[in-house]
Amino acid sequence: MVPSIIHIIFGVAGSGKTTIGKLLAKELNIPFYDADDFHPEANILKMSNSIPLEDIDRMPWLEKLAENITNWQKGKGAVLACSALKQKYRDILQSGSISKINWIFLDTDERIIQKRLETREGHFFRKELISTQFETLEKPKSGIFIDATQELEQVMSQIKSQLITKKSQLGLIGLGVMGKSLSKNIVSKGFGLSVYNRHVENQEVDVAKTFVEEFEENTNVIGFDDLSSFMNSLEQPRTIVIMVHAGKAIDEVIESILPLLAKGDCVIDGGNSHFKKTIEREQLLLKQGVGFLGVGISGGEEGALKGPSIMPGGTKEAYLRAGVFLEAIAAKDKKDKPCCAYIGPQGAGHFVKMIHNGIEYAEMQTLAEIYHLLRYHCNQDPIQISTIFDSWRRNKKDSFLLEITIDILRKKEGDVFLIDKVLDKAGQKGTGGWSTIAALELGVPLNTISEAVMARNLSGLKSRRVETSLLYNIEKTPVKEEINTFIDILEDAFLVTNIINHAIGFDVIAKASDEYKWDLRMSEIARIWTNGCIIRSNLMEEISELFIENNNTPLLLFPQIVKSLSRGVPALKKVISSAVIANCAMPVMSSAINYFLTHSSAQSSANIIQAQRDYFGAHTYQRVDREITEFFHTNWKTQ
Structure with a gap:
């Protein structure tokens, strides 16, 4: 079963989250939930008395919402109205996600919000707290931005328009045997995917277009043979999987996309690269603020399609960015855990795959x-x-x-x-x-x-x-x-x-x-x-x-x-x-x-080797009857 999409309408109190969320839920024929309804009594009491919530108050509430998001994704999906003012709050809500979340930010003005709250009755949030909301707000760097000072009809029209032209969550470069199988796996898990394959006359013609045609009515995959269009089709920060032959081809792809990457993007090399080259590539991309993972993938064509074993190495930050996708497409062990785990830093993933x-x-x-x-x-x-x-x-x-x-x-x-x-x-x-x-x-x-x-x-x-x-x-x-x-x-x-x-x-x-x-x-x-x-x-x-x-x-x-x-x-x-x-x-x-x-031999033949080395090269040797730190040289000739 493909997980359903969650739409989170977020912004400061009074920005219209509940009203807009209910209208969107009705439009999409999915349930609506208001995050305020999940606050414990202690939080409601604080806000009713004009006492701002602290992070320690919010954490259990956010974790409960994250758990519910996972459950809603297993059903019809949902629209959730939630303030989610800080990026770390949004990260917690995203943490348990098994499919796409559409983040819809309602941008507004403090004076307009003050006026709205003066006329709002029967809500525990007091208008005296609105200044703390704007102080806490960290505007997102990605997602759908909506000017919430507009008329309601205009707001809804813009949201629907941007949802229709939604961008892909993942990009994949290279549609060889493994690239195609992995792409089908990604799409089967409900992720939006853009695929790119180079166009070479009489050799590689319309590869991406032909591949996408296999999916018939599935709108979660789009194909490109133009690199700029491919990059622009991705949500920011971008996550891009490279599935081309190890060696020079990997460097050529990285060189071609480097000018198009932005800080916070993450690049994944899913081929059998040498771990030392992986370390070099990570260092190159980190200078641009771009995360890099060298990812060993085992299982062949069938494994890539149905669920491979995945060995990611690189920075933990890069894994936090891309791990949700990798774990979703991996095989499952006998306890239903993904056969994917953060291996370690630098080239550890590709080293482990090599062994x-x-x-x-x-x-x-x-x-x-x-x-x-x-x-x-x-x-x-x-x-x-x-x-x-x-x-x-x-x-x-x-x-x-x-x-x-x-x-x-x-x-x-x-x-x-x-x-x-x-x-x-x-x-x-x-x-x-x-x-x-x-x-x-x-x-x-x-x-x-x-x-x-x-x-x-x-x-x-x-x-x-x-x-x-x-x-x-x-x-x-x-x-x-x-x-x-x-x-x-x-x-x-x-x-x-x-x-x-x-x-x-x-x-x-x-x-x-x-x-x-x-x-x-x-x-x-x-x-x-x-x-x-x-x-x-x-x-x-x-x-x-x-x-x-x-x-x-x-x-x-x-x-x-x-x-x-x-x-x-x-x-x-x-x-x-x-x-x-x-x-x-x-x-x-x-x-x-x-x-x-x-x-399993306590005594090996290596003592002869050491004596031979000392004989012809004065390389010295250690003795079993002396301190291990002492070294000796002997003139071995008997005549």
């Missing part, structure tokens, strides 16, 4: 490795493998990637499995590689994720792989274990690999949080990854719960995780040894067990 994609790379590669092992070394056809994967889903190991892999394996083209016609060269868009570079810069391991990236790179060497296979003629041999027993072992190995992969990803996020002073909340990050995104899974729901009371605990140190890995690691060892003997490459699953064995 999300890294975890995704490794999980995809893990499933590919298991499929390959079962198909070519265990004599299982795609239907049999899909049945195995389906049993894992029903055994509390469900995930979106497991679900779609099952669909892929069952798809046929005629009598042939379509997967057998797909070329074995995997592409990537950069976020996996960025994750690896970021981990190197932070000095943290990224075994499974970096190995998944390298596996894609190696897959790209198709012609060389074919040539090498002919030279070495390495035979694919079957796994020797009994198939049903081996499938059970594989299931445990799959879970262990996923846990280690997630632990590595969250460790990188934790390190970045410390390094960049972002104060990231692991539980919230995991929570917004429980629905809408590509890596949503049963495991992610468990991880979110674990981090609630233990934000700074590495995932591998939780007792529940220790128990799972202690039980499952032998299975992963068995799978890797069997696969290697059968000449089946398992790069990510192998890296997972190597990471775990190194991570």
